[in-house]
Amino acid sequence: MSGLAAKKIAVRFDAVDALKNIDLEVPAGSFVTLLGPSGCGKTTLLNVISGFLKPTDGRVYIDGIDVTDTPPERRDTALCFQSYALFPHLSVEENLVFGLRQRGMSGADRAKRLRDVVGQLDLGDHLSKLPNQLSGGQQQRVSLGRALTVRPSVILFDEPLSNLDAKLRETVRHEIRSIQQDFGLTAVYVTHDQNEALAMSDKIFVLNKGQLEQAGTPQDLYHAPRTRFVADFVGSANVMQARVVSRAQVDVWQVVTPLGPLMVRSDTPPEADNVLIAWRAEAVIMGHDPVNAVTAKVVRRSFEGAYTDLFFDVEGKTFRVQQTETNLVAGEDMTFSILPDNIVFLSDSVSKVAS
Amino acid sequence: MITPHILNRALMILLISVAILWLVIPFTMAVLWSLVDPALPWTPDNLLPPVISTYRWSYMWENSLLKPALLNSYTLAPLAALLTFAISMPTAFAIGRYDFQGKEAVKLVALLPLVVPSFVTAIFFTSILYQIGLAQYRFATILFAHIVLFLPYAIRIMSVSFEQVRIDHINAARDLGASPWAVFRAAYWPAVKPGVLATLLIVFIKSVEEFAIAYIVGQPGFVTIPTLVYASLGQDFNRPNAAVLSLILAFPNVILMLFLERLLKSANPAMASGKGC
Amino acid sequence: MTRPSPWFIAVLLLPGIGLIAVFIGAVIYIAIAQSVGFYNLTGDSGFSMEFWEKLIGRKSYWTAVRYSLFIGFWAAVLSVAVAYPLALWLRKPFKGSLTISAILKAPLMIHGIVAAFLFLNIISYNGLVNQLLVWTGIFDDPRRLQNDSGAVGLLFLQVWKNMPFALLLLTGAVQSIPQDTLNAAQDLGAGTVERFRRIIAPLTVSAMQAALIIVFIDALADFTFQTTVGPTNRQSLSQYMEFFRGRGRWNEAAGVGVTLMALSLIGAVLMALTARLIFRERPIARVVTWYETRRVEAQT
Structure with a gap:
């Protein structure tokens, strides 16, 4: 070769x-x-x-x-x-x-x-x-x-x-x-x-x-980062704990997270009942959508030029949402939804992937 | 493939054996020869001297020029160290703290005593002494020549030390209202202290070891340890006696040198490795 | 750094640099003047080339010149040649490398005269070397090895004493070459010899020159090693000069002294230039760069 x-x-x-x-x-x-x-x-x-x-x-x-x-x-x-x-x-x-x-x-x-x-x-x-x-x-x-x-x-x-x-x-x-x-x-x-x-x-x-x-x-x-490390190191995704409640369809799972219940669509099943999931800060849709809607209070806003980062806190952890155009300021509530396609299950350790 | 590890190991064993040939055996032989008893000579068929005695040491102490040589060498050296240090200070300060035209040329001139062969310096210094009629003051003239000869070392070390005094330390001390003495204590002294010790030590060692001036200017009659050892290697070469004298010249200086090396390394790594100018 | 008045600087420099300049200046002046007949201690003084003519006419003068140059050249070249591989070996620290470099540098701390004694003691008629050679059967009987006429013993001692100094200078220079630079050369196909010839030697040529010059001058003007372990059928220049002085023939001593200083200067310059020409690929470009960086530094 x-x-x-x-x-x-x-x-x-x-x-x-x-x-x-x-x-x-x-x-x-x-x-x-x-x-x-x-x-x-x-x-x-x-x-x-x-x-x-x-x-x-x-x-x-x-x-x-x-x-x-x-x-x-x-x-x-x-x-x-x-x-x-x-x-x-x-x-x-x-x-x-x-x-x-x-x-x-x-x-x-x-x-x-x-x-x-x-x-x-x-x-x-x-x-x-x-x-x-x-x-x-x-x-x-x-x-x-x-x-x-x-x-x-x-x-x-x-x-x-x-x-x-x-x-x-x-x-x-x-x-x-x-x-x-x-x-x-x-x-x-x-x-x-x-x-x-x-x-x-x-x-x-x-x-x-x-x-x-x-x-x-x-x-x-x-x-589609497979581990927490990759999700974080490549493009700093939002990573959080999730508990798998049920399998809604062949490739869709219902999970409970600090942000509330969410639907995840994945080609690979989760490795356990308690897993880590990741989603990209820009992979959200603003406004009330029937699936995976989340409401949170903006605690900080940071203008980065091409886009704006909006931060919110849940259970002591900070999450980030990215928007190209937004009028939201700190203290206001925002509602957005994360499409099930944009959430991935992570493997909890390196060794599992490597071996 | 020979790994670097094995190669290094082999080289190291080789080198340690060379080092034994190169240092340990010569010195052991010298020590043994200095302990030979005159009544029972050390013949080639014996591995060790038949009798170990300190007779040679006490004999040399009583019956040779060792006492005046020690006195001369060890009075010259501290005086040379102090005076060289004192005389080098203004020059070193100027080179270390100020920027002026021709600084590089000044540094080159400061190296001259090291470049002119020491026997040339010694011989034509005595010539000058004869011309002006000062040749009989052997101690003073040798001291004077030592001072000039070792000024390059003092100027170099002290100017590097002065360069290392940081202007922000001086400014900080003055800003906090320090008197000139307090500024010296706080900003100058910590930076120059190792240099001061190194200068004194290096001139001391160099003066004890100096041969050409002491030999030429000192003739006839003025002995220092190196001239005495040199004389003992001459016509009436007596190995046990020469061994005693060599050891007396070598050991104090080796100890001082080890101390000096440590001092220079702690003071300024660049100076110890000879870098920087 | 501040720029105070030149007068202030001059006053500061006077006791140190002034003293050196006057002393060394006077020594060189007297040497040159006496070699052409001035400042005679006895008899008439006045310009005369007769001492130079007499000196140049002597076969022993030329023997001394040739012999001292021989010793100076080989002491410098051998010391540097031995020191280079050791410096390269000790470039990167490894277990025991500090001990090794301390052992190698130990001769720096041992006085030349003591070294001469130790050496004489080992090679003397009943000394260790002779006994070993007889014991192994190489010699039938002990031989006289002292003061050999080929000056092998003398050169050995010169290298023993001077190699550590060259090593000190070269270690510093070799250590300042970044590992990346050597790796780059190796990566592009340069083996051990090529790396030395094309990268290491050119980059350490200043230290090599310094070592060559200092060892050369020291060995050229040697007196103690020559008179203790050197050949008895030849004289070094220092010995020759002292020979004349001891007999009160100051003018001829001065001629030899001036020769010694001139040879130090010429020999040092030649050695430095040769080293540079052999190991620097583009000497002229180096000078230009050096000059330009100096100018830039001066402007800032």
Whole structure:
């Protein structure tokens, strides 16, 4: 199979499990993101893929060939570092062709590859400069270019945008995605920023405490989180306790929640009578609807530009509703309904999903 | 695949054996030789000296120039330390606290005594002393040369210390109505204290160890510990005697150096690793 | 930092920098002046090149120059060559690495003369090395290893004493290279040798230069090691200078002293330049950048 595959990867440092039993598949030409908070093991996994870390267990395959014992310098991956890690004593041009020189490529071929990448990334004016003469954004492009010139089987990104300011980050995000598509690159992208992950990826792997929480398309993860962690980490959904009272139809359950009785439509049944359910703050309809209507008092309102967050408290917990246009202010009552389709049952623990 | 762990272990065992060859054996041999009894010489067929005695130590104490050498070395060193420190203060303060034109050049000039070979300095310093007729004041002239020779260390350490006094600490103290003395106590002293101790210690050690000036300017007749050890390695090389003298020169300084290293590390990690300027 | 009046600064600098400048200035001045016949302690003084002519005409002078350069060069190169791999090994801390670096740096604390004694003691006729070699059957009888004419013992001692210093400088430099930079090179296909040649050496070239220069000057002007463990058939420049001084021949001593200072300067510059040319890929670009960053710093 072409592309990248990691099978049953485990990494232990002393007695601590940094990664447990991770399976990862990245088909050729696709863009996969490893998403999770700091310390979740995503960078560890990247190091296993690039070869800087030998896994305690498991194998890594690139284009079907086992590369687990291949050192990084002979592995056909190229890594874009968070710190850029440009060689400070080499010019932009020398940085860009460093990998090609190491592969012993001839001068003419090097020049051609260089021209391609320089054109793509618009670095023509900076070739003779040293890295410290460039802005952060330009350094980022050199770092990307240095990885692109070697045309790796797999390109790896370790939070490449985290040192850029917010505005630049969005531009570069699109640029990376379009270059990946133009070159047909197989890419693994590590980030803790859910917006980046949702916007760029073909598939997202959510990691937490060294384990895989859930893998799926951005839409899957957003609309159908399977665990409390994913629901919270991707788009901070409202999560609450629910008790299953009855099965109203084949795929509809009646539950009791702090907000009152609600109907939930789900393709998978709840795991137990007492479960967690989640719903998205924007997935509500204002006004009195016969199904799943909730009335609550707005305690705080927060204008965010494109939308407004309205907060309300029930049984000591705060919930959030998002509206694009609203006149409601703090102290007023609001009534809304959550469609049964927009509520999901969560699995209560990671291990159940992983095993 | 050789893991870094195994590699490091092998290298470490290798290195510890080298270290034993490199430090432990030479010093053990020196200690053993210093304990050889003159009546029963240590011949090659014996693993250890046949009789262990402290005779050499008391003999050297009574019958060599050890006493005047110790007196000279250990009077020179504290005086050199105090005077070098005092003389370096204004320069170090200027470099550490003020910005002025030619500061880099001044720093370079401050390094000159370390760059000119010490034997050249020693020989042409005596030449000057003969020209101006001061050659007979050996103690004073050696002291003077030591002060100049070790000023670079004092200036470097003290100027880094002064740089570390934070202006906001000074301002905070003044803002709270402190007198100049109280400002010194609150803002300056905590930052410069390790530097002061380090300066005194380093000049002390350097002065005790200094050979070229003491040897050339001190001729004839003025001995310090290094010149005495050097002489004992000369024509009438007597191993037990040289061993006693070498140990007397080595041990106090090793202890002081260990103390100094700790001091420098706690004061300023960059200084201990030689970074920054 | 504030900018007070230049006079105030001058007054502050006078006791420290002033003293150094006058003292070292006077020493260098006297050395140069005496080498051309001035400031004679006995007899007439006056400009004369005869001492230089006599000195240059002597074979022993050139032997001393060549010998001191040989010692200086090899002491510097060997010390740095031994220190580099050790510095790389100790770059990242591991269990026991502190002990190891303390053992390696211990010679810094041991006085050169004591080191010379310890060394003599080990290699003497009845010393440990001879006994070991006889015991293992490599030698039939003990041999005289002291003051060997190839100066192997002397160079060993020079490296023993100076390598820790080079190690100190190089460890600091090597540790300041970020791990990411090395990983990036490895990721792009650079193996151990290439990483050293293309990344580590160029990035630590300043520390390498400093170590080369300081060890070179120290070994070039060596007197104590040479007179205790060095070959007896050759003299180092310091020894040669002291030889003339001991006989009251100040003008010739001065000539040797000036030679020593000139060789220190020239040799140091040459070593630094060579190191830079070998290990910096684009020396000119570096100078330009350095100059530009300086200018930017000066403006802000």
